[in-house]
Amino acid sequence: MIKAGLDLGSVNTKLVAYDGDERVYSKVVPSRFDSVGAGKNLLSLWQNSGNVSTYDLVVTGYGRVSFPVGKVFTEITCQARGCHEYFPEMPLILDVGGQDAKVIRKNGLGKVTQFVMNDKCAAGTGRFLDVILKGLELTQEELVMAAEAKPMTINSMCTVFAESEVINLLAKGAPKPEVVAGIFRSTAKRLARFVESLSQPNYLIFAGGGAHYKLLVKFLEQELKAEIVIPEEPELTVAIGAALLA
Amino acid sequence: MIRRVDYLDNRELWKLLDIDLEKHDEFLAPLPQGITELFLNRPNRPQAMSYFDMVVGDVHGIRVKELYEKKQQGAKVFATFCVYVPEEIIAAAGSVCIGLCAGAQFTVPTGEKVLPRNLCPLIKSTLGFKLDRICPYFQVSDWVIGETTCDGKKKAWEILNEHIPTYVMELPQRKADKDIRLWEEEVREFAAFIEKETGVTLTPKALKDSVQKINNKRRALQRLADLRKHNPSPIHGLDVLLINQLSFFDDPERFATQVNALCDELDERVNHGIGVTREDAPRILLTGTPQPLPNWKIHALIEQAGAVVVGEETCTGERYFKDLTQEADTMNEMLSNIAKRPMQVNCACFTPNTGRLEDIIRMKENLKADAVIDFNLQFCQPYGVESHSVSKELEKRGIPYLHLESDFSDEDQGQLLTRIEALLEMVQS
Numbered sequence: 001m002i003k004a005g006l007d008l009g010s011v012n013t014k015l016v017a018y019d020g021d022e023r024v025y026s027k028v029v030p031s032r033f034d035s036v037g038a039g040k041n042l043l044s045l046w047q048n049s050g051n052v053s054t055y056d057l058v059v060t061g062y063g064r065v066s067f068p069v070g071k072v073f074t075e076i077t078c079q080a081r082g083c084h085e086y087f088p089e090m091p092l093i094l095d096v097g098g099q100d101a102k103v104i105r106k107n108g109l110g111k112v113t114q115f116v117m118n119d120k121c122a123a124g125t126g127r128f129l130d131v132i133l134k135g136l137e138l139t140q141e142e143l144v145m146a147a148e149a150k151p152m153t154i155n156s157m158c159t160v161f162a163e164s165e166v167i168n169l170l171a172k173g174a175p176k177p178e179v180v181a182g183i184f185r186s187t188a189k190r191l192a193r194f195v196e197s198l199s200q201p202n203y204l205i206f207a208g209g210g211a212h213y214k215l216l217v218k219f220l221e222q223e224l225k226a227e228i229v230i231p232e233e234p235e236l237t238v239a240i241g242a243a244l245l246a
Numbered sequence: 247m248i249r250r251v252d253y254l255d256n257r258e259l260w261k262l263l264d265i266d267l268e269k270h271d272e273f274l275a276p277l278p279q280g281i282t283e284l285f286l287n288r289p290n291r292p293q294a295m296s297y298f299d300m301v302v303g304d305v306h307g308i309r310v311k312e313l314y315e316k317k318q319q320g321a322k323v324f325a326t327f328c329v330y331v332p333e334e335i336i337a338a339a340g341s342v343c344i345g346l347c348a349g350a351q352f353t354v355p356t357g358e359k360v361l362p363r364n365l366c367p368l369i370k371s372t373l374g375f376k377l378d379r380i381c382p383y384f385q386v387s388d389w390v391i392g393e394t395t396c397d398g399k400k401k402a403w404e405i406l407n408e409h410i411p412t413y414v415m416e417l418p419q420r421k422a423d424k425d426i427r428l429w430e431e432e433v434r435e436f437a438a439f440i441e442k443e444t445g446v447t448l449t450p451k452a453l454k455d456s457v458q459k460i461n462n463k464r465r466a467l468q469r470l471a472d473l474r475k476h477n478p479s480p481i482h483g484l485d486v487l488l489i490n491q492l493s494f495f496d497d498p499e500r501f502a503t504q505v506n507a508l509c510d511e512l513d514e515r516v517n518h519g520i521g522v523t524r525e526d527a528p529r530i531l532l533t534g535t536p537q538p539l540p541n542w543k544i545h546a547l548i549e550q551a552g553a554v555v556v557g558e559e560t561c562t563g564e565r566y567f568k569d570l571t572q573e574a575d576t577m578n579e580m581l582s583n584i585a586k587r588p589m590q591v592n593c594a595c596f597t598p599n600t601g602r603l604e605d606i607i608r609m610k611e612n613l614k615a616d617a618v619i620d621f622n623l624q625f626c627q628p629y630g631v632e633s634h635s636v637s638k639e640l641e642k643r644g645i646p647y648l649h650l651e652s653d654f655s656d657e658d659q660g661q662l663l664t665r666i667e668a669l670l671e672m673v674q675s
Contacts, residue, residue: 062660062664065660065663073671074664074667074668074671075664076664076665076668076671077668077671077672100661111672112671112672113646113672114641115665115668116649117661117664117665
């Protein structure tokens with residue numbers, strides 16, 4: 001039987017399908033404020049491409065409640081299941097997504113035993129980093145320089161305040177790479193304390209789109225004094241978990 | 247039974263009470279639909295809920311009219327915001343004690359005109375109700391009886407006092423002998439204040455009757471709470487929350503009769519194994535801050551997700567009724583017992599407050615709850631801080647739990663639902 005997982009996220013919509021143990025499909029498309037529409041399109045795209053007719057489907061992500069078909073699980077349960085496939089021996093997961101950040105603890109079966117999520121605020125989420133970094137219009141060169149730069153102190157964690165703090169620093173002539181490094185370090189500090197509110201880890205699985213920020217990973221390792229492992233496609237683990245639960 | 251009054255009567259009454267009619271209309275407009283969706287449209291509700299449906303359906307009408315009439319006969323109305331305030335004393339003087347609404351987002355922005363934004367929404371909503379003049383209970387009240395449970399309330403009384411006379415009882419922060427002596431002194435002073443304000447001299451007979459009357463209300467609520475231990479639960483948690491909320495408003499004797507009638511019906515349901523959910527529906531115990539009328543958000547989300555709330559270790563729940571005032575004959579003894587009862591209530595404003603952890607575990611066991619949701623209103627320091635010890639205790643015992651923080655607004659319902667559903671997936675797998 002073919003099993004599919006559809007993750008209707010706030011920023012991207014992802015579909016993963018398995019035939020037995022073999023992954024037969026995976027695709028990420030932007031949600032564009034209509035994750036349900038994006039999910040429907042993605043499903044028909046897949047069905048048309050591979051002559052798929054019957055399959056078991058699990059739908060997750062914030063659009064799950066309004067999706068017409070499939071069994072429903074929360075992204076928390078799916079994330080634990082997905083990450084478990086890669087790192088069955090590690091219990092702690094940090095998920096930095098577009099709209100929220102979560103810390104999840106799983107057991108030896110990949111089931112959730114505890115979790116915490118950020119409060120209703122963008123601080124520490126992928127959206128926070130996106131907004132600030134987009135405003136800076138970084139070149140590839142500046143990003144490379146940021147990796148080596150001495151991070152400046154950024155105090156604000158509110159997206160709006162942090163943006164104006166960054167503008168102030170740049171207006172005073174602070175070098176862009178140092179400011180960028182500072183943004184990642186202050187985010188890492190906040191995320192580290194968030195992780196520690198649940199557990200002091202030796203190892204941490206880092207998933208969600210936020211895991212693509214290499215500088216964030218570096219500072220997070222420093223802050224947590226822990227080894228961080230990242231699944232191959234960190235933005236897909238929720239959809240993978242959904243497919244495995246189907 | 248309460249006499250029904252029609253809409254026009256209500257408007258005349260509200261005008262007499264100096265209600266801002268336009269704003270009040272705006273506030274009440276979404277209520278009928280909300281009540282229909284949350285309560286009336288639910289399947290399997292007990293018949294005896296109809297009384298409570300009627301009371302909440304005309305929440306600013308029938309009961310307010312009663313209070314207005316009582317005032318014309320010489321009684322006074324005292325408004326409270328806390329389960330520590332001794333309602334027995336007020337009732338013994340032939341006056342009325344009501345706990346006020348403080349759970350609406352609608353009045354929060356007005357509250358924020360005089361209070362910091364990062365303050366508990368319950369306090370902001372309270373002040374907003376008075377400043378907006380849209381709560382007829384506030385308007386019909388002669389006095390507010392405040393207490394010093396938290397810093398936010400303590401300071402807000404000073405502002406509220408500019409708009410309605412506010413009497414403040416000093417609640418101690420610890421439960422040592424000297425603290426209990428202080429509280430007893432406060433209770434005696436309060437009795438003298440009530441005598442002075444109402445012009446009624448308290449008699450041992452009147453106080454004894456009133457202790458019995460309020461105890462009977464507590465017994466009825468205890469009986470209702472205990473019926474929820476059955477699986478499947480014979481009643482929705484949301485319905486019980488509504489009853490608990492109305493217990494602060496209604497006439498205590500009539501209310502107890504109605505709750506007992508409901509319990510008779512629930513006894514029948516239990517005998518026949520009838521419940522409101524399937525037997526495998528997850529059972530949730532809620533602990534934390536109160537959910538004042540008309541705040542139903544957390545219960546509604548939990549039950550929408552397929553679980554059933556079987557208990558509330560909160561002030562709009564167990565803390566209000568779990569302890570009775572010990573009956574006595576002399577004035578002196580009765581006042582002392584009235585002071586002793588609330589000292590068994592475990593509010594996070596006390597330190598230490600380990601009794602609350604014991605209450606949570608006892609309720610979890612008795613009600614056979616599968617998980618605990620620890621909920622606190624945003625910016626509530628005592629409960630926010632105490633969530634650390636609550637989570638440690640539950641973790642130690644391997645009890646699944648979730649900590650939630652929210653206010654009275656609707657905007658975070660999606661996020662809250664995701665968390666609640668994840669908790670249910672945890673206990674169901």
